[in-house]
Amino acid sequence: MKLTPLTLALIPALLAGQVQAAPTTLGKGEGQLNIVAWAGYVERGETDKNYDWVTGFEKETGCKVNVKTAATSDEMVALMNEGGFDLVTASGDASLRLIAGGKVQALNLALIPSYSKIDPRLQNAPWHTVDGKHYGVPYQWGGNILMYNTKVFPKAPDSWSVVFEEQTLPDGKSNKGRVQAFDGPIHIADAALYLMSHQPALGIKDPYELNEEQYKASLDLLRKQRQLVGRYWHDAFVQIDDFKNEGVVASGSWPFQANTLIADKQPIATTVPKEGVTGWADTSMVHSEAKNLTCAYQWLEHSLNNKLQGDLASWFGSVPVVPAACEGNALLGKEGCKTNGIDNFDRVHFWRTPVSQCKSQGTCVPYYRWVSDYIAILGGR
16 A cells, blocks of 8 residues: 555544445435535435436435534534444545545445446545545536626626625726635635746746645735635525625636526626636535435436436536546536536636645645634634
């Protein structure tokens, strides 16, 4: 076994016997399945009857699906630490923490026949594959795009400067108090990505791998941004309301919010600025102590069927991990995957958990410092 930093982090869990071997066969379904998921990820037609990929699964397998939604990756990790869940739809800033903490188990891909349908670029992605072992099944991906009010910006803003630097917007008013930022430590990577273009002398090669100087510059930028932000967001529905009713005109966001606002006839559009974007490639992972293992594996296989992948992409504004799902889906439409950013894959810097030993420059600032320092910034320090 190669002793990578993550492997070293895994050793305590291995010694404690928390990382169990992947099953070789599956028994009878247990009758229920408990999932921690992002809002909008596991739909049963209650919001819109056209979007339902749970009811059919329940009828086919006999596994009743219970969903607990989480608003942030930190909340997902906390819930998985508490236990009582079988599956989680984790982003890359949570998945490696769950693996290192022994909270998710390695998978037997032979029990998930549709795995081969997944986009090859995601099949062995480093946020769910460690030392050749797969700890999750890719679910959807997308970018943290710039959402803006088209009445304020008749032409799409081409830079993240509108949320990082104080300026007069095209409507003649300041951006102060009219922009938002994500309420999570991983937002430090958005600042680092901006500095990659605007302060190249810092030498940032990867927004998740920052030395002390690069990290300090990112925090300084975020302290400046603190003076501009009216409200930090993590709840998608609160952000939707803020754009609709509270005068917010620009923010990093997910396609889900933009699609919801556009469907409501609001003056909203999105863009990928010249600096690029951070993003998420979410992975379904099985709890190391899952009580409903057969139902969990049945869901993992179900999650890769073309209709679910296409319907979910249409609903959430994301991109399917199964490319074939882009074709022939009535809800997604012919141009749906293009609209949702499938061509932007190479411009997305996918969320990862920052670790102290990093590839680009040896020693980097680890995630626990991101957490404490970001909390301090939100508190005005």
